[in-house]
Amino acid sequence: MSATHTDTVTVTWNSKALDEIVSNDAGRPVLFTNARVLTMDPLIGTLRGADVLLVGALLVGVGPGIITAAGDDNAIVVDCTGMTVVPAVVDAIALAGGRGHRSEYVATLTPGNTGDLLVVPDALAPDVAGALATLLTRPEEVRALVAAGKPVLWSGTNAPGRATAPEAGIPAAQDLSGSPRVGVWIDNNDFLHQELTPAGRYDETRGGRPHAYEGRYWIDGDRIDYLDDLGFWAFGEFRGEELHHAGYAMRLGPRA
Template identity: 55%
Template sequence: MTDVPDTFTAADLQAVRTGTGRPLLLTDATVHTLDPVIGTMKHADVLIGGGLVVGVGPGIVNAADDDGAVVVRAAGTTIVPGVVDLSAVSMGARRGEGPGTLAPGAPAHLAVLADTDAPDLDAALRAALTGPERLRAVLRDGMPVVWDGTVLTPASQPDATTDAEGGGAGHVDPERVGVWVDTEDFLHQELTADGRYDETRGGRRHAFQGRYWIDGDRIDYLDDLGFWAFGRFDGDTLHHAGYTMHRRQTR
């Protein structure tokens, strides 16, 4: 990882974590928006709020105090979209809709690299795709998942909790603890009160086991084998990996 002094520091991360609900402003970076109208800007700011790109361009930092924004200095870095949707580009999707650009209104998925690793757009995208160790920061929905080159596990995210023994149990929603069963009775997924899950597939017990975290309607899984997965709750329904599940009623 190329060193960029005084950017994306531990103090910055702490400010982001304690600034829940406040806008986040990355200031003084080169920004490749991949938006056909905005294009690339030097010494630009990216304002993030509510998981979306709120504004992009030079001078936004002048209103940072008025907006109560958390300001992170990004001089010497290049910012690119963290998700590139080639189908949206080729089909001419409406600006600011869906991932793939950093236009205002787009989801705040972005990656940050040192300028020396990203002299132009092609080099920036290539470095982001092939050299993850070069990433200074990555934000998903405006929340850090990589910071100062370090991958942040859910246990180190601001919304995660730890159990009394420090074992890293995630957010647990008591209303969603229990056994969830898909409509074909193939997949049984038990969410336990200690932040663990245990899947039975086609009668094969303990097919997958690991930890889970619930944030609003989203559930993230970290399997003991090391892979990640996610699902979404829609009322009394859990959608995960193509399965539609409902919680089994206790008798």
């Protein structure tokens, strides 16, 4: 299906660029050009007639004049005349003055950050809050919503191939037979022993106290989610050969 049609809605804003982005298998850069850009970066601030350059999932450039290299780089160009570009995710703590260093401002249109951005007409974006309100209350007016460099909404409708949210509800148990992450994970002080079973259950021993916590778990990439039998949720992260969870760093013990 052509990207110029999503369901029954015809895409009228930069439809050719959308087609190119959707079929972009060659890693071509994507350039949103000639926009008013509210970066929310305390150093860069607000830019007019500016460009935002994405390569894959990352924002790699912002400011005027990037368009001059678009031909050299075989970039996909999205004309944003009359549009405002804002971060799609806002760092509310930073906006309230709760971060002390610019490097901590993660949800800004800063080179090196994830390419999450929102494009709406200038008239509907007096500021970042106004642009986000447009997304929430008048999504049909959104020109583009991009997550990690991939379109989610375009010209007021769902973009082709967009990600879909997981189904609501607790997922079915995973069959983790043969997973290298199944076994007993032990922290450096031998205080916490966390057994991950092939049936998707975990059983923690803490300080020699068996079955301190028990429940279900699910692994998605390097993330592990826990649902304890008491009803609370927790998570951990696999980093190389370690499992980090609730302040503990654990390693897989010898297999029986």
